[in-house]
Amino acid sequence: MKNIFKLYFLILFLTIPGCTQDFDEINSPKTGAITTEPDGLFTVAVQRGSMTWYMYDRLQRYIANQYMQYNTLAGSGSLDHYEPAYGMFSDIWDRSYGDQDWELAPLFYASHSIDVSMKRSNPHKEGISRIWKAFLFQRMTDLYGDIPYSEAFLKPLPKFDTQESIYIDLISQINLGKELLSIEGDYETFGSADLIYNGSIDKWEKFANVLLMRIGLRIINVSPDLSQEIFNSIQGEPLFESNDDNNKMRWDPISSNIYFRNPILVTEVFNNTRVSEKMINTLKSYSDPRLTLYAKPAVLDGEYRGLKNGMDPNNQTIYDLQYYDKFSRLGEVFVREDGVTFNLHYAESLFLRAEAALRGLTNENPEELYYKGIQAAMEMYGVLNDLGQIDEYLNQSIILFNQSNALEQIITQKWISLCMNGVEAWFEKRRTGFPVFDQLEYSGSINNGSFPRRLTYSDAERRLNPQNVQEAIDRMGEDEQTTRVWWDVK
């Protein structure tokens, strides 16, 4: 009897509300943190910014690597005929700006890495983050043209900035980054959280200067004065000195999470692409020692044979899977388990310098830099000059520096060195027109076979931020692949 009352009052006591002061504790997030260090954010920004498999698959393998005739998809898809793939273009946009499941958006993380570094008063981490963010945003604007930049991640309906204003800000962001890096002090480095340079301030400074060169030449046709200014500003500044300075991502050879694995390998397993005919034929005609590294012999007869881009989809043979046994798959250097992919390599820095010299932006010797660039590109994939292989290659008349078509030579060599990084090669082709490709066998039904100048905006962005998209379109021209971005005037 007494106990029943004890029980009664015990339960009664438990029902008494009133106190809500423990509610904050009950509701505080238990599996996430409200404050953080920038390291984990920067790690995401560089890892995803180097394009993990999904982004690589869409942006490189399907789009840019086909445009730039590095690989050809079996079955002759519409992308290979320069027709738009709106879903894919939307995907690339949406996954660059915002997270979707395992798709972590590098632009968003780089931005936050800057913010958190500032909160932590670490100028070195902030500087590195600013430089990396500039690298990513340049790629983004080169893909689409005008994009949300100054208000991205800050406003519910971010406005679109003109590409020109973005470029001007990118330059000042990189310079600000360099300045921050030069602040003396015993600041904690990113260390191994920096998957690219292991927290090395010196290497990020070199990268910043090479990135400025990339930017400087991209705008050469539209703003030569600014271009000259950039090259003047980096005169005597440290640049890449060897392949050790390459900005690259090392992939995890054992992880079963495909977002950590070599994206070229992950997508090559699908076994539905072959090396392009144009690439194989170029390597063959130059007796390039990289032929056997870039491609594997065809299963059918052991020949190195490339698959032509832009074939007629009405040609029934292309639907027969056995047909593809005649063509080469990707070579060993791309599909290593412990492979790397390059964001910006030493060879490219030499080709940039060669071109700048050729255009008189600097006083360097273009011929010498051109040869050094080829050599660096070969060495990058392990081609040695111990038996004079590289010299032999350089001494071919077609390779020898020729002032009259030097730009084509430089850009063509850059194209070879950028193999499987079609995005950068595509930007350079849009700027220079090189390398020159044959007319496609089939010119598609939408853009009449005209070479794509950009990607179209994301459907979701168009739907959810319509006014700002419309403003950008009014400025830039129709949201089509044929519309040229600001620097693309040639």
Add this chain to the structure above:
Amino acid sequence: MKYLFSNFLLLYFSLIHVHAQYQIQGVIVDAADGSPLPGASVRNIDLKNSGTTASLDGSFTLDVEIGSRIEVNYVGYEKYSLRVTGESNFLEIKLREDIFEMDGVVVTALGVSKEEKSLGYAVQSIDNEVLANNTSVNFINRLAGQVAGLNISSTSNGPSSSNRILIRGSSSLTGSDQPLFVIDGSIVSSDPGENFGSQDGGIDYGDPLSTINPDDIESITVLKGPGATALYGSLGTNGVIVITTKKGVLEEGLKISLSSSVIVDRAYLFPEFQNSYGRGSKGVFTKFNSLSYGPVYDNSPFTNWLGNEITYSPVYKQMQSFFRDGITSSHNIQISSGSSKNQFRLSSSLYDAGSIMPNSNITRKTLNINNTSKINDKIQFTSKVSYYTQTAFNRPNLGGSPDNPVRNFYIMPRSVKLEDLTNYIDETGHVITWDGKTEGSFNQNPYWGVNLNTNEDLRDRIIGGLDINYDILPWLNTIVRAGWDYISDTREKRIAEFTVYKTSPVATFSHSRSSRLISNYDFILSANKKFDDFEFDLSGGASRIDNSIRSLSSTGDDLVNPDLWVINNFKEIISTQGISDRRLNSLFSTFDASWKYRLYLNLTYRNDWSSVLPKVNRSFSYWSSNLSWIISDTWDNFPSIIDFAKLRLSVAKVGNANSLTTSALYFNYTPSTGHLGQPFTRLPRIGPNSYIKPESTLAYEFGVDIRLFKGRINFDGSVYQNDSYDQIFTAPVASSTGFQQQWINSGSIRNRGVELVLKSDIIKKFDLKWNIGINGSFNDNEVLELSEDLPILILGGSRSGISVQARTNSRSDLLVGSRFLKDSDGRFVLDEFNLPQVERDENGNADFILGHVQPDYMVGLINSLDYKNFSLYLSFDSQFGGSIFSSSYASGSSVGTLSHTIEGRKGWAESEKSRKELGYNQNTWIPTGGIPISGVDENGNEVSLFIEPERYWSRLSGVNESNVFDSSFIRFKELSLTYNFPKRFFENLFIDNSSISVFGSNLGYLLRRTKGFAPQSSLSSGKAQGIESFAFPTTRSFGVKVLIRI
């Protein structure tokens, strides 16, 4: 004070005794088995203030005069009345059970029993008589068609599947629509969890309610509108289903009852496959082609895909042969005993169900103990504990998962024999399947799927509760109640090495454990007073509900030792821990007033403090006011054919913050596994909002209840309007904000509807009794507003481009997708290939409304016929006006496996033959056969010609419109025939009585518009209703149940 109080008591008793002539005693028993009916209400109709309830042994004492009329009411029994003759001072009143119990007591919010006629809102109860006709192992399945306005859909993968229950339409855009479940006053978990089917597959682990033993349920009451549920405050938005479990009854000695049943589930609704054309394309066979547009079967010698020499002839019923009969056996024992001091009940059940899918089954054991003790005259103590343990092996993979065998049968070329697939693995451990691939393919061998990629789960659940009911004074009562619901889930999923669709060839194993504890504590104090014509009830109380979830899930990749499926035998392990807590504190009060038993007013008020809301918005209040007016008792000259007539009116406000999580309020950095050992910090995907407040619903309800011809015809109707506003949802935002979505509080939805219930005792004489019950409902849903810049909200969708959307000034369950381009006369506008094409709006989008998911009308029909010892029960349910999109139908059309794709194939083949003979090329030839198509070309010129079927279906299957079906149906839901053995059968045995029933459920559709799948199929029990994706075939169940009482 004491003095005043005893005076008061004196007054109270003297009121009762004013007209008293003498006291009569009696006992109220069940007419069928003579068991006492404690709690039955007895009143003297002529003496307005008299009335009592039968005690635990069924006995009562009542003040009467000679000639006064006594009326006896008991929930679930027919009303009984008699005139006092004065012959005896002792009455034995035998009540007959009434399936369509009308007047009586219903359990309302917080477990409070109230007279149904006093209620100003609609409730509907299902008592154990109906539930006893137990044709399903999941009691939720039994509710379909029984209650007006209740819409139940399930993931359609057998008896263990999850159900989605919707009462009066969907009121929340993205929050759960599931009603609150309350068992014996305590809130229990009904959330099906995150694990339901999706476009990419997934496993339905069944909702937690499916573990409850239907044999333990005494009655179920559905509280539909906010008027009825406002006392549950922020929990009551979606309606409340109140379950009362069986208690021990007052009986001498031990009462034991045993029952066993066997149910056979047989799949009967299969896709309509074609059996005329085999593998190939354009009439030509190729070995590993994935289409069924090959040559016509001609019994010629033929080398199949395995290289075997066979004759080329039709292969029938691969899918039918793959599935088996699912056999479910269940055994149940109930033991009860009771004295006037103590009543006890124990039940235990054992249940074993084999799925129709090979290598898949579920076993469940339950134990339920319930005890009620009367400590003294004033204090009653009830305690109970239920334990459920359930093991499931190999629940089916749903939706688009390659391991879903149904998907395989839809796409597998028709000429592939099932026996060619039984050897599913080669010497190297790779799959042998019909597309010839061993990696990088989504064409799984179904036997690999069910034998190697298996899953297993264990659920333990304990529900415990106790309450103390203390009658402090005759007019003052208090209850304290504590209840706990603990669920522990362990789940394992294996994907074997070299599984054909995996991006890496290693084995993957996931093991997760989660536990959820809901504890709730209630305190209620209630006072009841009568003054002349008035009666007042005032209650107040407090409650606290804690909800906590803990989980740890690990995924391992790459086995070390073969076939050892434990997590530490994997090379790479990623673990994720989950922690979530929430608390809800509440204070509530109710006030009831009645005047002369003809006018009843009920007011409720509740204030909630919820921990999931931000500090500024933590406290919220909810209220309701309900009025019931018995007009038939108000005027004396009311038409005599109307026994009873009542009007109801209710206005209420309730709320809902159920969909909120902590991530809604905080910008959260989440650690996760990173690259080369370097950890990642992840950013939120959904933009937080620290000013979020609960959703609210303002509801109006009006109803009538009329009973005619001495209760032979009963009619109940309600109309309602529920406006739900301040919707909490994550609105999509442009990705340039960094987020995919943003938490917002916006938008309002209106649900309006009508519910009608008609019950009639068509025949009621001697041994024959025939009851019919019809219930019908209509619901209209309208989105009044979403948010300023958001005309459309996508709630779910599938990869085929179809989506379920909410649109402003339209509905919240729209099926949106592509449709055909037609000219103003409704003719197809054909493209350059003379095929129908997709219409695009000015923005180039193909998003058109193709229908809506939820039905407009639902009608249920229940028939019960008793003759002597036989009772026959049959029920039908139906719904009209909804639509469903079928991904399966789209797939089957495009690959040519379904029967409708053979139209025109013969004609096309002949046309092609003539073309080649005559040497024409395709551009100059006019086909002489194929699928006739007519329409206009882009210039508006009429075109009429034949099209190649393969190309035609390849185009049509991609246009969503052609795969949308009307989901209306009329279903013969249940049939049962029970024979109660007469007592004399067992005169010399220890058996008291016994019955045997044979029953069938889901017997067939009298009306169905879908092709090859059930109209109620759904991909998940979540929001993406109305999309069917490779649903398991619908099963028809037959069973036998034997019940013995000793």
